[in-house]
Amino acid sequence: MSEVNKYFGIAALQLNLADADNLERLLERIQKTKLRFPWVQMIVLSELALRGVGVHHARELPSDEERAFCRVARELGIWLVPGSMYEKCGSTVFNTAPVINPQGEVVGRYRKIYPFLPYEKGVTGGDQFLVFDIPEVGRFGVSICYDIWFPETTRALTWMGAEVIIHPTKTDTIDRAEELAIVRASAVTNQCYIVDVNSAGNQGVGRSIIVGPEGEVIYEASVAEEVITFEVDLAKVRQVREHGVKGLGQTLKSFRDGKVRYPQYEPGAFSPAYEALGPLKARD
Template structure:
């Protein structure tokens, strides 16, 4: 076995500086559950969705998270925060090791456009290794709506996908379906942690490499502590889930060149006809004010 304890913290957070609250939650979880090796928190948990608290990295908020990870002796993905680089703003998730060192930073590749304005897309996929355990990949919220992102992380060797999210809309059930499908089609653990309270609707989920539902959370504060076995990933990839499908091997062994990737998405007339990426407008524009006639 290659066991590894992960706690996803589905926190009810404010549109404010949540750093001290998150530090306290990390310490409390490790004190209560000493077997936890890694803690993962939802997207933009540190300050909420406003860019007014954007910081350059390294910066004070990240330093506080590094100290929290060191004090608790855990791997930490503290959600994400807005990072400033010159005149650009990225949505960035740090990865911090148990010694309090930042070992990776992932910039969200697919900002939620056209709604998430003013945020620059990242252009690098990120995986990192936990010694003697395995390889982990990072994805943020809207990224998972594009199956190429999870497939690329799997191609890079990821056995677990860590996916902080911030969803407060009615499509959360669709996201859970995507997360589960991402797990089974890529034969990975998919750890999908949303925020709760005023920032999100909760309903986090953890799914196994056969698409099995390990846990689905409710809508409020919840500590989602699970022990994963990365040897289970190896076995499912070798034999198939319940001895059935082996999709990664089939993908590897089929010498097909997919036209969308060969020719580019812009070459598709169907894609060209979609129109511009913009917010939908009302189907019923405001009518001129009614003229009231007195009798």
């Protein structure tokens, strides 16, 4: 990767959103953010920011709303990850995050691999990871909310070269503190930036967090609406991966060079312990 533009400006919008059609509000806040912070090159929204939960909100993609996000990205000349939205694909519904480039083109759509089951009813998990390159900057990956509770998802993205992981979230429950711990652990064990942006108000409890490749908290938001602006330093990611966290553990190299075969990933793997857990269902 070129080191020409090692710094890259990002704005994470932790917005007070209704469980309704938020399109006009989102477009307005995107435009105001770029006007206020012209150095920002990417804007990121929270999971399901557009309409909140409910598979009845699902639309086929591209939709009119996605096209509106494409227009604003092109007009402002920014990369845009407008959170996620429910995508209808035949009789199946996915929780999908588009990635839009400064030309207003959708360069990829990431389907959440682990819907928050059994509570995210009617949503099917995707089976593909998404990474994308920003020229002369670096490689970015996308995951959504509950995905990060499964370490394999973040490791897969960094295995594919991701140096920054964009992670839209919609958490309105009491386990936000645990999520913050997972974000920090995921960043340091994978030596990458993680941009975890939650919603506020009716949709979430806020406390978005930006973490660097040594597990350092760059910023943690309050529970109120905030516009979080910062720069990622891609040279730092490469330095930490080469020399180790604080000059010590070179985790990704050790993982690469390890000879162990993990039993849970063997073809036809079966775990009596996991089978004994019973079915995945909501608590009575």
